[in-house]
Amino acid sequence: MKIDIPLPSIADQQADIFEAATEDGIQQLRGNLNAKRFPGLSDFDEGQFPRTHLLREHEGWTPPPPEIVEAYFRHFQNAFPEHEARQGPGARNPTSG
Numbered sequence: 001m002k003i004d005i006p007l008p009s010i011a012d013q014q015a016d017i018f019e020a021a022t023e024d025g026i027q028q029l030r031g032n033l034n035a036k037r038f039p040g041l042s043d044f045d046e047g048q049f050p051r052t053h054l055l056r057e058h059e060g061w062t063p064p065p066p067e068i069v070e071a072y073f074r075h076f077q078n079a080f081p082e083h084e085a086r087q088g089p090g091a092r093n094p095t096s097g
Contacts, residue, residue, distance in 0.1 A: 041075055044075075046068060050065075
């Protein structure tokens, strides 16, 4: 007795996976379009600081100034009060002092 199980070719399977992943990505993008929008920073002028933290390493990246990190952390706290991270950036990091 011979059992024959027809399977799609590897190329067809890869195409199916690629198509499914593409559809998932499209759905995520559509969800992002409909997501709640939050206002940007209003009490902080980033223009006073260098923008090198936005570069890649080979372009001259440097860490962001602490003032920018704090401003965005406060902004996050105000936008998402349910996170209750009130001690500052890194407070939940077990490696921080």
